[in-house]
Amino acid sequence: MIFSCKKDKQIDDAILNMEVDVKVERFDTKFGQAKPQNLAQLKTDYPFMFSKRYTDEFWIERLNDTIQIELNEETQKVFPDLKNEEAEITLFYKHLKYNYPSTKIPRVITATSSVDYRNKVIVTDTIALISLDTYLGEKHFFYDGLQNYIKANMNREQMVVDLSNAYAEKLIFQPKRKTLLDEMIYYGKQLYFNDVMIPFKSDAQKIGYTEAQFDWAKVNEENVWKYFVERELLYSTDAKLPNQFINPAPFSKFYLEEVDADSPGKIGRFIGWQIVKAYMETTESSLTELLETDAETIFNASRYKPQL
Numbered sequence: 001m002i003f004s005c006k007k008d009k010q011i012d013d014a015i016l017n018m019e020v021d022v023k024v025e026r027f028d029t030k031f032g033q034a035k036p037q038n039l040a041q042l043k044t045d046y047p048f049m050f051s052k053r054y055t056d057e058f059w060i061e062r063l064n065d066t067i068q069i070e071l072n073e074e075t076q077k078v079f080p081d082l083k084n085e086e087a088e089i090t091l092f093y094k095h096l097k098y099n100y101p102s103t104k105i106p107r108v109i110t111a112t113s114s115v116d117y118r119n120k121v122i123v124t125d126t127i128a129l130i131s132l133d134t135y136l137g138e139k140h141f142f143y144d145g146l147q148n149y150i151k152a153n154m155n156r157e158q159m160v161v162d163l164s165n166a167y168a169e170k171l172i173f174q175p176k177r178k179t180l181l182d183e184m185i186y187y188g189k190q191l192y193f194n195d196v197m198i199p200f201k202s203d204a205q206k207i208g209y210t211e212a213q214f215d216w217a218k219v220n221e222e223n224v225w226k227y228f229v230e231r232e233l234l235y236s237t238d239a240k241l242p243n244q245f246i247n248p249a250p251f252s253k254f255y256l257e258e259v260d261a262d263s264p265g266k267i268g269r270f271i272g273w274q275i276v277k278a279y280m281e282t283t284e285s286s287l288t289e290l291l292e293t294d295a296e297t298i299f300n301a302s303r304y305k306p307q308l
Contacts, residue, residue, distance in 0.1 A: 020105050022086065026110055028112050074136060074142065106125065107128070165194070184269065191276070224270075228271070249266070
Protein backbone atom coordinates (compact mmCIF):
# COMPACT_ATOMS: atom_id res chain seq x y z
CA MET A 1 0.00 0.00 0.00
CA ILE A 2 2.80 2.40 0.91
CA PHE A 3 4.57 1.69 -2.41
CA SER A 4 1.34 2.45 -4.24
CA CYS A 5 0.87 5.65 -2.22
CA LYS A 6 4.36 6.82 -3.09
CA LYS A 7 3.94 6.02 -6.77
CA ASP A 8 0.49 7.55 -7.14
CA LYS A 9 0.66 10.50 -4.77
CA GLN A 10 4.38 11.27 -4.61
CA ILE A 11 4.62 11.02 -0.84
CA ASP A 12 7.94 12.39 0.34
CA ASP A 13 10.58 9.78 1.20
CA ALA A 14 11.29 11.71 4.39
CA ILE A 15 7.72 10.98 5.52
CA LEU A 16 7.66 7.36 4.41
CA ASN A 17 10.91 6.68 6.24
CA MET A 18 9.83 8.23 9.53
CA GLU A 19 9.73 5.93 12.52
CA VAL A 20 6.42 6.05 14.35
CA ASP A 21 5.18 3.44 16.78
CA VAL A 22 1.54 2.79 15.92
CA LYS A 23 -0.25 -0.35 16.99
CA VAL A 24 -4.01 -0.57 16.99
CA GLU A 25 -5.28 -2.10 20.22
CA ARG A 26 -8.46 -4.16 19.80
CA PHE A 27 -10.35 -3.31 22.97
CA ASP A 28 -13.55 -4.29 21.14
CA THR A 29 -12.24 -7.85 20.76
CA LYS A 30 -10.91 -8.04 24.31
CA PHE A 31 -14.18 -6.82 25.78
CA GLY A 32 -16.17 -9.16 23.58
CA GLN A 33 -14.12 -12.14 24.79
CA ALA A 34 -13.93 -11.07 28.44
CA LYS A 35 -15.29 -13.15 31.31
CA PRO A 36 -16.33 -11.82 34.72
CA GLN A 37 -13.17 -13.23 36.28
CA ASN A 38 -10.83 -11.23 34.02
CA LEU A 39 -12.80 -7.98 34.08
CA ALA A 40 -10.48 -6.56 36.75
CA GLN A 41 -7.44 -6.99 34.50
CA LEU A 42 -9.23 -5.37 31.58
CA LYS A 43 -10.13 -2.41 33.77
CA THR A 44 -6.49 -2.11 34.81
CA ASP A 45 -5.31 -2.14 31.19
CA TYR A 46 -8.02 0.25 29.96
CA PRO A 47 -9.20 2.31 32.95
CA PHE A 48 -10.46 5.13 30.71
CA MET A 49 -12.95 2.72 29.09
CA PHE A 50 -14.78 2.05 32.36
CA SER A 51 -16.65 4.95 33.92
CA LYS A 52 -16.37 4.96 37.70
CA ARG A 53 -20.06 5.82 37.86
CA TYR A 54 -20.83 2.16 37.16
CA THR A 55 -20.21 -0.88 39.32
CA ASP A 56 -18.66 -4.15 38.18
CA GLU A 57 -22.16 -5.60 38.10
CA PHE A 58 -23.08 -3.11 35.38
CA TRP A 59 -20.12 -4.17 33.21
CA ILE A 60 -20.82 -7.86 33.75
CA GLU A 61 -24.39 -7.30 32.62
CA ARG A 62 -23.00 -5.47 29.59
CA LEU A 63 -20.81 -8.47 28.75
CA ASN A 64 -23.90 -10.68 28.70
CA ASP A 65 -26.21 -8.22 26.96
CA THR A 66 -27.54 -9.71 23.72
CA ILE A 67 -27.27 -6.44 21.81
CA GLN A 68 -23.66 -5.96 22.92
CA ILE A 69 -22.85 -9.55 21.97
CA GLU A 70 -24.32 -8.97 18.50
CA LEU A 71 -22.32 -5.75 18.14
CA ASN A 72 -19.15 -7.66 19.01
CA GLU A 73 -19.93 -10.51 16.62
CA GLU A 74 -20.81 -8.30 13.66
CA THR A 75 -17.78 -6.07 14.21
CA GLN A 76 -15.53 -9.12 14.31
CA LYS A 77 -17.03 -10.42 11.06
CA VAL A 78 -16.21 -7.19 9.21
CA PHE A 79 -12.90 -6.59 10.97
CA PRO A 80 -11.20 -9.93 11.70
CA ASP A 81 -8.01 -7.87 11.40
CA LEU A 82 -7.13 -4.25 10.73
CA LYS A 83 -4.02 -4.61 8.58
CA ASN A 84 -5.07 -2.13 5.89
CA GLU A 85 -6.52 0.33 8.37
CA GLU A 86 -3.44 0.16 10.58
CA ALA A 87 -1.23 0.85 7.55
CA GLU A 88 -3.30 3.96 6.68
CA ILE A 89 -3.39 5.13 10.29
CA THR A 90 0.38 4.72 10.53
CA LEU A 91 0.85 6.72 7.34
CA PHE A 92 -1.41 9.44 8.71
CA TYR A 93 0.66 9.68 11.90
CA LYS A 94 3.85 9.88 9.84
CA HIS A 95 2.44 12.91 8.05
CA LEU A 96 1.26 14.41 11.33
CA LYS A 97 4.62 13.87 13.00
CA TYR A 98 6.44 15.31 9.99
CA ASN A 99 4.36 18.49 10.07
CA TYR A 100 4.09 18.68 13.86
CA PRO A 101 7.36 17.19 15.19
CA SER A 102 6.36 17.58 18.84
CA THR A 103 3.34 15.29 18.33
CA LYS A 104 3.23 12.34 20.70
CA ILE A 105 1.73 9.27 19.07
CA PRO A 106 -1.29 8.20 21.16
CA ARG A 107 -2.58 4.76 21.93
CA VAL A 108 -4.95 3.88 19.09
CA ILE A 109 -7.82 1.85 20.49
CA THR A 110 -10.85 0.33 18.81
CA ALA A 111 -14.17 -0.18 20.56
CA THR A 112 -17.90 -0.42 19.90
CA SER A 113 -20.23 2.45 20.73
CA SER A 114 -23.75 1.22 20.01
CA VAL A 115 -23.39 2.83 16.55
CA ASP A 116 -22.78 6.36 17.82
CA TYR A 117 -22.19 7.79 14.34
CA ARG A 118 -21.86 11.33 15.69
CA ASN A 119 -18.70 10.35 17.58
CA LYS A 120 -16.97 7.86 15.32
CA VAL A 121 -13.48 8.97 16.34
CA ILE A 122 -12.43 10.72 19.54
CA VAL A 123 -8.86 11.94 20.06
CA THR A 124 -7.03 13.27 23.10
CA ASP A 125 -3.34 13.90 23.72
CA THR A 126 -2.85 10.27 24.72
CA ILE A 127 -5.67 8.26 23.12
CA ALA A 128 -7.33 7.92 19.73
CA LEU A 129 -10.58 5.97 20.13
CA ILE A 130 -12.20 4.51 17.02
CA SER A 131 -15.70 3.02 17.09
CA LEU A 132 -15.53 0.11 14.66
CA ASP A 133 -19.27 -0.47 14.71
CA THR A 134 -19.67 2.81 12.80
CA TYR A 135 -17.65 1.47 9.84
CA LEU A 136 -19.40 -1.81 9.03
CA GLY A 137 -20.50 -0.70 5.54
CA GLU A 138 -23.43 1.43 4.50
CA LYS A 139 -25.64 -1.59 3.77
CA HIS A 140 -25.19 -3.20 7.18
CA PHE A 141 -28.47 -3.98 8.90
CA PHE A 142 -27.36 -2.09 12.03
CA TYR A 143 -27.83 1.10 10.02
CA ASP A 144 -31.38 0.42 8.88
CA GLY A 145 -33.40 3.52 9.64
CA LEU A 146 -30.49 5.93 9.22
CA GLN A 147 -30.67 8.36 6.33
CA ASN A 148 -28.65 7.41 3.26
CA TYR A 149 -26.36 10.42 3.44
CA ILE A 150 -25.29 9.33 6.94
CA LYS A 151 -24.84 5.67 6.01
CA ALA A 152 -22.77 6.62 2.96
CA ASN A 153 -19.77 7.45 5.17
CA MET A 154 -20.07 4.47 7.49
CA ASN A 155 -17.53 2.48 5.49
CA ARG A 156 -14.05 1.37 6.53
CA GLU A 157 -12.48 3.61 3.84
CA GLN A 158 -13.56 6.67 5.84
CA MET A 159 -11.87 5.64 9.09
CA VAL A 160 -8.58 7.46 8.54
CA VAL A 161 -10.46 10.46 7.10
CA ASP A 162 -12.44 10.78 10.32
CA LEU A 163 -9.21 10.43 12.29
CA SER A 164 -7.64 13.27 10.30
CA ASN A 165 -10.77 15.41 10.75
CA ALA A 166 -10.61 14.88 14.51
CA TYR A 167 -7.05 16.20 14.64
CA ALA A 168 -7.91 19.12 12.38
CA GLU A 169 -10.61 20.17 14.83
CA LYS A 170 -8.02 20.28 17.61
CA LEU A 171 -5.53 22.33 15.60
CA ILE A 172 -7.67 24.86 13.70
CA PHE A 173 -8.00 28.36 15.13
CA GLN A 174 -11.73 28.60 15.82
CA PRO A 175 -13.16 31.93 16.85
CA LYS A 176 -16.91 32.16 17.07
CA ARG A 177 -18.11 31.50 13.54
CA LYS A 178 -20.68 34.12 12.60
CA THR A 179 -20.95 34.27 8.81
CA LEU A 180 -21.31 31.74 6.03
CA LEU A 181 -17.77 32.66 4.94
CA ASP A 182 -16.47 31.84 8.43
CA GLU A 183 -18.04 28.40 8.18
CA MET A 184 -16.75 27.83 4.65
CA ILE A 185 -13.17 28.77 5.51
CA TYR A 186 -13.18 26.72 8.71
CA TYR A 187 -14.07 23.55 6.84
CA GLY A 188 -11.82 24.57 3.96
CA LYS A 189 -8.95 24.52 6.45
CA GLN A 190 -10.03 21.08 7.66
CA LEU A 191 -10.08 19.73 4.11
CA TYR A 192 -6.70 21.28 3.29
CA PHE A 193 -5.37 19.64 6.45
CA ASN A 194 -6.61 16.37 4.97
CA ASP A 195 -4.77 17.18 1.73
CA VAL A 196 -1.55 17.32 3.71
CA MET A 197 -2.14 14.47 6.16
CA ILE A 198 -3.88 11.87 4.01
CA PRO A 199 -2.81 12.51 0.38
CA PHE A 200 -3.29 8.79 -0.26
CA LYS A 201 -7.08 9.23 -0.01
CA SER A 202 -9.09 10.61 -2.93
CA ASP A 203 -10.48 14.14 -2.82
CA ALA A 204 -13.98 12.67 -2.78
CA GLN A 205 -13.15 10.57 0.30
CA LYS A 206 -11.61 13.57 2.08
CA ILE A 207 -14.93 15.42 1.97
CA GLY A 208 -17.14 12.34 2.24
CA TYR A 209 -18.55 12.47 -1.30
CA THR A 210 -19.06 9.81 -3.90
CA GLU A 211 -17.05 10.38 -7.07
CA ALA A 212 -20.26 11.48 -8.81
CA GLN A 213 -20.97 14.04 -6.09
CA PHE A 214 -17.43 15.35 -6.27
CA ASP A 215 -17.68 15.68 -10.05
CA TRP A 216 -20.93 17.66 -9.62
CA ALA A 217 -19.17 20.01 -7.20
CA LYS A 218 -16.29 20.60 -9.60
CA VAL A 219 -18.51 21.15 -12.64
CA ASN A 220 -20.83 23.52 -10.78
CA GLU A 221 -18.22 25.38 -8.71
CA GLU A 222 -18.58 28.65 -10.66
CA ASN A 223 -22.39 28.54 -10.57
CA VAL A 224 -22.45 27.87 -6.82
CA TRP A 225 -20.04 30.74 -6.24
CA LYS A 226 -22.20 33.10 -8.32
CA TYR A 227 -25.24 32.04 -6.29
CA PHE A 228 -23.45 32.94 -3.04
CA VAL A 229 -22.16 36.26 -4.33
CA GLU A 230 -25.29 37.46 -6.13
CA ARG A 231 -27.43 36.78 -3.07
CA GLU A 232 -24.85 38.39 -0.75
CA LEU A 233 -24.61 35.28 1.40
CA LEU A 234 -20.89 35.32 2.24
CA TYR A 235 -21.17 37.79 5.12
CA SER A 236 -24.68 36.83 6.11
CA THR A 237 -25.23 35.70 9.68
CA ASP A 238 -28.52 33.96 8.87
CA ALA A 239 -28.58 30.93 11.18
CA LYS A 240 -30.28 28.83 8.48
CA LEU A 241 -27.33 28.97 6.09
CA PRO A 242 -25.15 26.29 7.73
CA ASN A 243 -27.99 23.80 7.39
CA GLN A 244 -28.42 24.78 3.76
CA PHE A 245 -24.79 24.63 2.65
CA ILE A 246 -22.40 23.45 5.39
CA ASN A 247 -23.79 20.66 7.53
CA PRO A 248 -24.05 17.05 6.33
CA ALA A 249 -27.30 16.63 4.41
CA PRO A 250 -28.72 14.64 1.49
CA PHE A 251 -28.37 17.72 -0.73
CA SER A 252 -27.57 21.43 -0.54
CA LYS A 253 -30.60 23.69 -0.39
CA PHE A 254 -30.57 26.30 -3.14
CA TYR A 255 -34.37 26.04 -3.35
CA LEU A 256 -34.02 25.51 -7.09
CA GLU A 257 -35.72 22.23 -7.92
CA GLU A 258 -33.48 21.38 -10.87
CA VAL A 259 -30.34 22.02 -8.78
CA ASP A 260 -31.23 20.63 -5.35
CA ALA A 261 -32.07 17.20 -6.76
CA ASP A 262 -28.50 16.66 -8.00
CA SER A 263 -26.40 18.67 -5.57
CA PRO A 264 -24.48 17.01 -2.72
CA GLY A 265 -24.69 18.34 0.81
CA LYS A 266 -21.84 20.37 2.32
CA ILE A 267 -21.25 22.32 -0.89
CA GLY A 268 -20.12 25.31 1.20
CA ARG A 269 -17.29 23.19 2.59
CA PHE A 270 -16.20 22.36 -0.96
CA ILE A 271 -16.12 26.05 -1.93
CA GLY A 272 -14.23 26.90 1.27
CA TRP A 273 -11.69 24.22 0.37
CA GLN A 274 -11.10 25.83 -3.04
CA ILE A 275 -10.67 29.24 -1.41
CA VAL A 276 -8.10 27.86 1.03
CA LYS A 277 -6.21 26.09 -1.76
CA ALA A 278 -6.14 29.34 -3.74
CA TYR A 279 -4.81 31.13 -0.64
CA MET A 280 -2.02 28.61 -0.18
CA GLU A 281 -1.07 28.91 -3.85
CA THR A 282 -0.78 32.71 -3.64
CA THR A 283 0.99 32.99 -0.30
CA GLU A 284 3.97 31.38 1.39
CA SER A 285 2.02 30.37 4.49
CA SER A 286 2.84 27.17 6.33
CA LEU A 287 0.12 24.77 7.37
CA THR A 288 0.37 25.98 10.96
CA GLU A 289 0.03 29.61 9.85
CA LEU A 290 -2.96 28.72 7.68
CA LEU A 291 -4.81 27.08 10.54
CA GLU A 292 -4.28 30.18 12.70
CA THR A 293 -5.30 32.76 10.09
CA ASP A 294 -8.76 34.33 10.21
CA ALA A 295 -11.30 33.71 7.48
CA GLU A 296 -11.45 37.21 6.02
CA THR A 297 -7.65 37.44 5.64
CA ILE A 298 -7.63 34.10 3.82
CA PHE A 299 -10.50 35.09 1.56
CA ASN A 300 -9.07 38.49 0.64
CA ALA A 301 -5.58 37.12 -0.06
CA SER A 302 -6.81 34.11 -2.02
CA ARG A 303 -8.08 36.11 -4.99
CA TYR A 304 -10.46 33.23 -5.47
CA LYS A 305 -12.43 33.42 -8.68
CA PRO A 306 -13.59 30.10 -10.12
CA GLN A 307 -13.82 29.73 -13.85
CA LEU A 308 -15.14 26.90 -16.00
